[in-house]
Amino acid sequence: MIEVKNLNVFYGREHALSNINFSIDTNTTCAVIGPSGCGKTTLLYAMAGLITPRSGEIRIHGQRLRGIRKDTGIILQDYGLMPWKTVWHNVALGLVIRKLPRDAIHGRVTAVLKELGIQQLKDKYPVQLSGGQKQRVAIARTLAVRPDLLLMDEPFSTLDALTKEHIQNLILTIHRHNPMTLVLVTHNIQEAVFLGRRIIVMGKASIKHILDNPTFGRENVRDKPEFYDMCLKVRKYMGRV
């Protein structure tokens, strides 16, 4: 279980997050949705241990979070791939840092590249990749370290509609096959409803509403009317002041 209690984050004098409270069950998914500048990235950084909150606490599996945690993976808004490393070496980076033996690194990187369908890109450099391909490499790099908590910041905002749907499906498949808790930040309502078992609607620096999403994970859910009902519901909460 991930628990966030009375969380307050400041940037200088700006109150970026004010009294945030929520919890996420282990191995489920959660989408955080809200307008630009409301503090979604800040919340994700706090959960990753990249920034220190002024007050309040974050507990991950009962442990209070202090700084960066080995089993948390984060995918940043602009992917954060190293331009001087090939796809292969980018994906291996987390494992190299953890000083895994060579064979283990080789095995894991091969497997994760295959899972994401990007084996043929392994010798390319990030500049040679399309947005969707970079996205997949970033996901592969994070999955390679087998996180139990995966944080994703606006992962699909720059992709075209088809690629976006494709990668959203991919995320769902990966989540089904690998037990982990997934937290995803977005400002796209359909994305939140498609990928969030729980949906947190944010306003400026605070939470407006938390919804449970019963349509999550259903077969071909994008074609079902209840999917659109859910989207409308989320929209209603977003519009509320």
Add this chain to the structure above:
Amino acid sequence: MLINKILLRNKTLYGALMIIILWYTMHFAIGSAIIPTPHDTFLTFVRLLPQPLLLHLAASLGRILAAVALSLAIGVSMGLWLGINQRADKFFSPMLYILYPLPKIALLPIFMILFGLGNTSKILLIIAILIFQIIVTVRGGVRELTEELFLSARSLGMNRVQLYRHLILPAVLPKIITALRISIGTSIAVLFFSENYAATYGIGYFIMNRWSMVNYTEMFGGIVGLSILGFGLFKLIDFAEGELCIWIKIK
């Protein structure tokens, strides 16, 4: 047609050929005493190469390499430090930007007074040229790194050493190579000048010595040697860039 094709493919060969044609033209236009023919020059060059030209070239090359090594060691550490540490940067950078465009050759007399007429002053002069270029570009390279790359590195769990190994050094490596490329020409020119003073070995000394002895063919042989030295150094930098910075070339 075949010759045409070979020439177009090999730019170095093409360039050399054009220069030789130009050289002959000058020889016939200006007069044979001042500008010897290319073939005379090359024959002299080959004759002089084992003795004494190679020794002169080696002396110059040694000075350059020593200066490059020291400049890299000091310049890169200094550049990284200023790029990362804001307070150090505030303190040093204003001085740096005044000294950076100063023509370093003007320091030669001071260096000769302080460090004597031997190798030390000559090497220090080259360092003075290289080091500012390296500090400024390395500092810039660190500054260009985005916040997101640092976050991405930290979120992967990198420690300090790993941060340098996987993020900072690879990012500044192409800048270092560019800095060398920009300043190596100037350093050769300045070395040439400084070797006129109290040197017994060095290609600059050799050329000026033959000039004062009015032996123009041997003087030109020395110039050919110096050109090859410079060309070799540029090729070496190109090679290093090709090997170490593939990701830049791809763009």
